[in-house]
Amino acid sequence: MLLLIAAPLLARADALSIHVIQRADAQALVPVIRPLLPEGGYVNAYQGKLVIRTTSANFDQVLAALGDMPEVPRTVSVHLRRRADGGRNGGGVSIDRNGVRAGAGSISHQRQDDYRIDTLAGHAAGISQGTLVALTGTQYPALMTLKQGIRITPVMTGDGRVRLTVAQRFDEPAGDGVARTQGADTTLVVTPGQWRSLGAITVSERTGARGLSGGATHSERLDLPLEVKVEIGGR
Template identity: 70%
Template structure:
């Protein structure tokens, strides 16, 4: 029968076992800590940039091992670590985004109709007559500008206006002014204003205009609105009576296109 160990011997054995267990736990904890220089986790980051394709060769040398960068529809898709992504953002902060060229098209169809009639009393008796004149006209404008920059196109006429003590010279203009701005979803926010001014005869002028802001899908015509003017007049006297009616309609359509699409 083996001898029973004494109390001090049993206590020494327990302390030795506890020390070995603590040492093993410390070693496991050290092994679980990240090693110096160990590669960090990589994730996908997306940046909206109109010049994304041109930035790919600039960003590629900045990426860590296992990272990549691609360009797709005005976006940079970057696989990298969070720390490296912050470095890339800092580098791009010194590189202003290149604006895109936007073509703005405006189509305006001017349709007018003039109707007149009356009764005349003359030496030969009483005569009546009526006539209708229809007019059609289409104006097409196209202007290129950079995203975020205003542009205008038009034509002008200098006329002398009467009806005042001193005749005044007035510049009549026809044309458009636009300011396109690209949005993150690939559409174009378009601020547009148009003027349609022309002499009306008798030393007077017709002044018409419209201004609006639209969200445009590149390549699609979109109604901008319309200007409709109706004027009726009648006169009567000893020599007879006259009736005059005029209607002018200006429907407007606009389209934008992006360079390279």
């Protein structure tokens, strides 16, 4: 009776089954793991994963061997482009001794900033620039650092894509000791080599003035769309 029970248990312990390990350096580990496998076992690399067919006991040995081999992080190049599209419209009516005069005009402007950040997968990186300005409105002017820049943390996913955590900041002086600040944070998954929209910031402002000699109105708009693309480097 004891022999009949022990035989099936032994068979199950030696049975081969499939095990999956997520490793960014999976392809490089295949020739290292292959000699460790028993007869009938195999190992393949697929989209950042090791697919191993082996026994449970041997799989524990493989895990122990991998524990002495730190995962080699991949280099990620993050490309960003940000366009600043804006416009200003104005018009007014004035009255003087020569009569009534009306006028209107518009100004548009465009700017594009291109960034490239190289970092290791899982490690944050950023680019920024700052300006120190004096803000009014209090008894003593306050000094404030205005920042314009982007901070990114890329993380490789098991299917070969990249999960990006992006924080952007766009501060600028607005004149007369006043500062305008904008910021946005987002997380998304991108496919290497493809541009992806991160959204946009839109700022609109409208002012008007009236007096005995006439009146005037001004409107201003600023759009800040941001796009991102990633490329995966070698080890």
